[in-house]
Amino acid sequence: MFELAHGGTLFLDEIGEIPRETQVELLRVLQEKEIRRVGGSRVIPVDVRIIAATNKDLLQETVEGRFREDLYYRLDVLDLKLPPLRERGDDVKILGLHLFRQLPGGKDPIMQSQFLYLLEQVGPYQWYGNIRELQNFVERANILMRNAGASSVTVSDILRRRAEPAPEPCQETESRDRRAIEAALHNHPGSMADAARSLGCSRQTLWRKMKKYGIQR
Structure with a gap:
């Protein structure tokens, strides 16, 4: 990893979660600016800028x-302190639209307009899961809008509020359930975990539904 990033920048996410043993190795690399491959003896110099992120108070x-x-x-x-999504105001729309444009049909002006309308209907919301929860919202909206029709999708179809969870795709009627699963598998080829996450259900539930409807991976 450090060797590949030589001369550039390496982003270490969730730095506060790494075990103490790994912390020792990371410190050695940062101090000595050199690495050894696993099983190797040759010292390889590395020049890497580190950007680390965490949601913990490291001090x-x-x-x-x-x-x-x-x-x-x-x-x-x-x-650098990054405020949580719930404190970002209109940034939610900007980030949400950016994520939406990356998905199938996301560049369609009508789809974008309807998606922004849905975001406005969310109203005050805490976004406890920050950007990952917003990404989940965007992917669910995209799947439902393309399969059920953009104008027929409502916020309650998408957002799983903590106080009153909305119905999940894996619990919908069979026809809509099947379309949502097929779309999720198409959007996340090769990753059952990502497909299940976008649907808001577990991999076990997704496997069971696929078997029930005869859907091939």
Whole structure:
């Protein structure tokens, strides 16, 4: 990974989740700017800029002994705080539309207009899952709009509010259920986990539904 990123930038997501043993290895690479391949003996110099992300308070993690203090100060050269999605206001529309455009039919002006209307109908919402929850909303909206018709989809068809969960595609009527599953598999070829996630159900439920409807992977 470091060898491939030589001369560039390496993004380390969820840095606060890595085990202490891995933290030691990462610190060594950052300090010595060199690596050894697994099973190899040759030292390979690397020049990599690190961008790390976490949703944890790493300073508090060092106090509680879960994150190495020396690694913390090695990484904490420039600290940028990104507010959660619920505090981003109109950014939700911008991000949502950007994600929508990446999906099948997402560049169609009518589809985009209807999608933005759906986002406006969400109203005040906490977006507890941040960008991943928004991405889930976008993918569900795209699947339903293409299979049930853009104008017939409502927010309650898509958004699973915590207080009152909306029906999930894996629990809908059989005809709509089948279309949603086929569309999800088409959008996520080779990844049952991603297909199930976009539908809002588990892989086990998706497998069971596929067997029931005779849908081939």
